[in-house]
Structures are given as structure tokens and as C-alpha cells.
Amino acid sequence: MPPTLEKLDPAEVWQTWRPTAADPWNRKWAAHLYRRAAFGASRAELIEAERLGPDGTLDLLLKGQSYAAEVEKSLADTGRIAAGRDERGEQLRGWWLYCMLQSGHPLREKLTLF
Numbered sequence: 001m002p003p004t005l006e007k008l009d010p011a012e013v014w015q016t017w018r019p020t021a022a023d024p025w026n027r028k029w030a031a032h033l034y035r036r037a038a039f040g041a042s043r044a045e046l047i048e049a050e051r052l053g054p055d056g057t058l059d060l061l062l063k064g065q066s067y068a069a070e071v072e073k074s075l076a077d078t079g080r081i082a083a084g085r086d087e088r089g090e091q092l093r094g095w096w097l098y099c100m101l102q103s104g105h106p107l108r109e110k111l112t113l114f
Helices: 027-037 043-063 068-085 090-102 106-113
Strands: none
Touching: 027 043, 027 106, 043 106, 068 090, 090 106
């Protein structure tokens, strides 16, 4: 049975998680991080996260993918076109969802959403 709240030490339970030999960084933890900080991860992203380790993966999520700057202008142009043609906002909503998933900055997009 887990300890009661009164018996937990806040300084201990709020410490930064670090991988150990008993609980190593792996796809399970990478997937957990991507679910919390982004919108989930593809298999390729999980493989890359395993390779990068926790600090490298966090850095990637904070800075964004290397291709993000390349797609930003294209996404903005597409959004302007969608906004100009869409009186009910349906295309614009679809564009926004596409941007969240494809912009290369999933953490920034998730924080903006919330």
C-alpha cells in the first residue's frame, strides 16, 4: 500500500526524475514525455528520443525540430488563404490543427492551446 499524503516528503516527491539502472530511459518514458509535452509521438520520434536521452529530448521539445523554420512560412501562407476563403471557419480550424501537429514545435503548440 502506498504511503499516505501526510507521510510523503514534498522535497523528495517533487525532485526531477532521472533514469537509474532500475528505471532507465526508454521508449516508455519517451512516450510519456511526448504525451505530456506534445501530442504524442510517432515511432520514429520515439526511436530518436531513446537515442537522445531525456535531456536531449527535452531540448528538442523546447527548441523545436530542425525543419520548423522551413515550414513556418508555408503554414502561415496556407492559413491566410484558408482565412480568406472560409466564412464559417471550418478550413481555418482544420489548418490550425494541422499546424499544431506539423509545425515542428509540438510543446509550443500544446502550451498555446492550453
